[in-house]
Amino acid sequence: MHRKLLNVLYFLFSLAMLATGVVAVMASMTELNKNRLAATWPEVTADITKVWIKPITIRTGTQNNQYASTIYEVNLEYAYRVNGKSYSGQSIAPRQAADLSSIKQAEAVANYYETASRLQIYYNPLNVAESRSVHRPISSSFWIFILAIGLVNVISGTAILRQLLRRKS
Helix, strand or coil: CCHHHHHHHHHHHHHHHHHHHHHHHHHHHHHHHHHHHHCCEEEEEEEEEEEEEEEEEEEEECCCCCCEEEEEEEEEEEEECCCCEEEEEEECCCCCCCCCCHHHHHHHHHHHHHHHHEEEEEECCCCEEEEEEECCCCCCCHHHHHHHHHHHHHHHHHHHHHHHHHHHH
């Protein structure tokens, strides 16, 4: 009885690992491909319609000895036209404060974009409503890490499942 329950738990665990691995691999491959394609998107000039500073609080340490720090991210909202049709988008500003923890530097960057009032953006020619304010692909390191974790889960889940199926036969 105890052995049977353990086998069922191993089976469920291996299926969960396999499923999360497949989802992670699919998501990371989709994002990596999207980043690769974004490097070829056409450019257009957009009007900056809104600039704001988003404070982000980061907490580290233990529950009893917690340290909190705040960083500031400058965000933009913009409007652009492609083939006579209007679109809008949002993104973090391509240029950020050198010291992310300085509200004064973040305000200086925000003021820069408010006075600039225009920005070069890049739009997806297959879905013109999709745009970004930087041409180079967003760092792929995160998605490569997720891909690696996904592959480890797929391999581990398959190995456990295979071992369980061997025991039954």
